[in-house]
Amino acid sequence: MEYRIVVDSCGELTDEMKKSGIYKTASLSMEVDGVHIQDDESFDQADFLKRVAESSECPKSSCPSPEKYMELYHCEAERVYAVTLSAELSGSHNSAELGRKLYEEEYGRKQIHVFNSRSASVGESLIALKIQECEEKGMEFEEVIASVDRYIEEQHTYFVLENLDTLRKNGRLTGLKSLAVSALNIKPVMGANPEGQICQLGQGRGMKKALAKMAEQIAADAINPTEKILAISHCNCPERAMAVEKLIREKINVKESFIVDTAGISSMYANDGGIIVVL
Template identity: 70%
Template sequence: MSYKIIVDSCGELTEEMKASGHYETASLQIDVGGHHIVDDETFDQASFLKIVAETEECAKSSCPSPERYMEGYHCEEEHVYAVTLSAELSGSYNSAVLGKSLYEEEYGEKDIHVFNSRSASVGETLIALKIAECEEQGMTFEQVIDTVEAYICEQNTYFVLETLETLRKNGRLTGIKSVMASALNIKPVMGATPEGTIVQLGKARGVKKALAKMVEEVTVQVQNSEQKILAIAHCNCLERAKEVKKMLEEKASFRDVIILDTAGISSMYASDGGVIVVV
């Protein structure tokens, strides 16, 4: 069966994924400091971080339209999947589901499934890779859905950021007592709940200690690590990401490791120096 996987642009694609012809990005958009930025291959992280640093106002994002998803579904491939940001954090999931309804009204029935990643960034990347793996194994459409939904349930997301301001100002930290200890350089270790909301897992003084604490959290939670891909996304801090990889590999073995630079939406939320780990 031919298949296509649409990933909203909070999910980074590896060069191999881009070259395979199976993946397509549905771009979110960012408005900050009078600039309108489309999160596609034209996104310039250095320029974006400079604008953010020079702007008082908080960057705002908007998700792809239902029509954009509908267009993506209108293709030759028989099986079409969409992978979106956590429905708790973005309207992208609802947009993709509505796009499916619009497609069916216009063109009739088709095998389309929308996955709520309950994650973001490289969490979406891993889900997209899992879909492709299932398809390449010759699974039926229903088997792919069941296998990938089960995979999403056991996936864990962690992150340490230099600042939580963008998440806080955009209302993504509801229910979390804001960590206002910046004078003490307290850095929280954050993660995703099974539902896809953000939760604080711990905290430490300084980024280095927070990253070490995050590594501890990952190794306590991960099961059958040798069967899993470890994915690390970083916003403009490759050496920090490599250090996290090294710390994790000292404690567990993984099937593979992917390190990616954050695209636009992930850069907006992770902010300069942020590191995201999904396994």
């Protein structure tokens, strides 16, 4: 294998990505009422959501250690790329960079590059797929980095959640003006700004209207959609995800699209019923 792509576990891998052998996951972990849950193949979404629903405390997450990243960089691949959660939202990016320095101290120089996704969930997955596409075109290491950086600049992340409690309690909504009152069943349409911070893009009365608003926003923001993959991750609501995919594809033509279940970290922040869309 000439190259390896390391994605932290907030980025969901499709079955095809898992089977390719190119991808490795740097697992984050979560804690609910003192119970430690690893965000890896052992993650049980139904059990996790039940624990969160029954807990009076807010779940917490921990990023992979620099040593973990260093281990993942230590392989026969000549080029290693890492894709992490937005540096504005998690310490995972910093950890991946420290892991790169540790690797160089321990083993010497190697072509390793860490991408700040400025996104999360399937935003990371799409960036990883872009790296693979560039590598398969035979691009040089520096060309891959430049091409993927351009792709990140054009990428947009959107989400509509049933509730924003976890994001709010864990301090991920800093800088936002007060959000609409849940008693009115107002659902904010959220997104990421160019720096990778969470921002509000709009709102709708009830989930259906908020999702329709989000689809309109996606269509309005789309840059060269026919060259892009539309990715959707959902937390325990596959029918809702399929309805959103249909809504968006009726408005714009995309190269292809896929839907995945949220892994652990995305499930923790999206909560039951949450939808995340990236184009």
